[in-house]
Amino acid sequence: MSFIERRVLETFDYLHENAEISWEETETTKYIASILQASNCEVETFDDCTGVIGKFGSFNKGLPVVAVRADIDALWQEVNGVFQANHSCGHDAHMSMVLGLLWKLQQNPALQEKVAIKFIFQPAEEDGTGALKMIEKQAIADVDYLFGIHLRPFQETKMGRATPVIVHGATRSIEAEIIGEDAHGARPHLNQNAVEIGAQIVTMLGKIHLDPRIPYSIKMTNFHAGGKSTNIIPGNGSFALDLRAQNNELMETLEKKVNFIFEAVRNLYDVEIKVTNSTGVAAAKIDEEAINIMQNAIKKVLGDENVDPALVTPGGDDFHFYTIKKPSLKATMVGLGCDLEPGLHHPHMSFNRDALMNGVAILYEAVLQPYNV
Template sequence: MKDLEKQVKDTFNYLHQHAEISWEEVETTKYIANILKENGCNVNTFVDHTGVVGEYGNFKDNLPIVAVRADIDALWQEVDGSFQANHSCGHDAHMAMVLGLLWKLQQSPELHKQIAIRFIFQPAEEKGAGALKMVEKGAVDNVEYLFGVHLRPQQECKMGNAAPVIVHGATKMYSAEIRGHDAHGARPHLNINAIEVGAQIVNLLSKIHLDPRVPHSVKMTNFQAGGKSSNIIPGNASFSLDMRAQSNEIMDELDNKVLNIFEAMKNLYDVKIKLTSTEGIAAARTNEQATSIMREAIKKVLGTENVDPPLVTPGGDDFHFYTIKRPELKATMLGLGCDLSPGLHHPYMTFNKDALMNGVHILFEAIKEVYQH
């Protein structure tokens, strides 16, 4: 078991040091595909995008197929003064744990004919698009159970504990442009200041009021206008919005309010506001059968006293598109306590690496639980 732990931690370290951003996980895909092939999996890669699927076990006797998904992309963010690909959301850990599950299954060769496991190493989770692409390519076809895993901040789940399901909220992100004309700083009557339009949008976003019983938020996360000349009033700007809601219904209401604000600004200032990109993730659809299986797995590994209740979080994950597109899937995502701080997406995020083996063992027990029943 010590050899397995070292293998998992070494794999994590390699993946952490070789991070790649969404849709550019070329070397990561090759690295994982090679490991899957070397360990007896039938492997499928894709000519038009990154990501890899491996199948392990007995796919001849119509056993229920269990899929285990790991996201493989990193974020692009500033670290130590320069921008780089950075695994500050734990995807390097997720990959290492799922590969650890494969290696642990190999340590129990008697299980090989009793299981049918599909390993899904999915690209572009941070873009909210990878799961949809994998569904399109058949990654969850004929799958009965789908398990995922995600590291959790210490505020949500402490080291040595785990939650059998993460109830993510819905997420939507807009990138947009304000289009007008520049003017001389001495003649503000000759144009509309794009910065003032942006400020008005921020002000109106704060005035959106929806059902207070359902967590939700909307905020501007990026705004760029003007250039090197401070005597020019900018007529153009670009900005981004991030929206969160704990339910898909509230997200629809929030989205409608935001779009109405854009229309109001266009009419008030006579400017063009053009959406340049839209990304979104649906809120979680939970499944009690899958959650119950994961709960029992946590009990066996960490003990009953260390099983947390369902973890409700405003964060999002495109994992839930699998169940949106395939409602018959019995799916859940393991929330793993690991002393993660200062927080997810922080450029210097760290966690207790000993938690990696907790994740491996829990996923292994969940697999066994499926086939025992």
């Protein structure tokens, strides 16, 4: 086992065991910042948010700036009966691979004068707001190329293979409250049952029919109403919806349909439905130059026969806000085969850790191409 591989695996183990959820990645930020500083990178952290940026190379010679982004937050989910922060989306692996890229670059001291590479360790990907905060912090103001990496389930990309682009769809999470009054179980005519209103919304969501040629979905992902007393009809409730569409235009239509449903239910039940939070991420914007760079990198590392076609997925990632906010940015995200099962966001997600060094090598080949070194 090489020195870098051992460090990558040790880093992964630490990050996996010390997961932190969106906007609470304080110790993760400190840990990564300390590694960047020890690696002689110029390091930037922030007073008002988590996340850290490192710079390697020469940024005052007019060189193109290549950035690599790693998401650093974990999910909050139930694992073996206990709710906890859990890296079931692979962000621990993403951070480890990007740090492995830094260590691999350091093995060639001559690169220090020939490249300008920025490492963006971004918070809060899981709630779709971290990329926008990094953009606000000018993380990509000087960036010409941006690369990301994401573990893929075995159904999408096999171990030893990779795709040069993940074509994510648009996603939106809507949280809302039903505001009413409770009533006695014997007097259902005195209020509107929040549980029945929730069921009505679910039924109406199922009646949304859009262009079947474009993947989309909408579902209720949580609902809360009532308390310990079973003889009270709850008038108040809260719920959340998950919306997905393969392109931004269809997502706009889907959101309009949801708002129509809310208005119809308000009128039908004479009850207030208040949207308390609405967040989402945009669908991917494709850049052929960045895809070609990543395709060449995969070919060099894994072989031409192990380059998969573009991966189209209804999953979302706020990575694509970078290209929307800076259209000139040449960006793509590689999808890495790693025998991941049973699936992303499963509390017991696992993958073949041998794939980590594949990711390091692919990123290394990709970031050097714009410099012709």
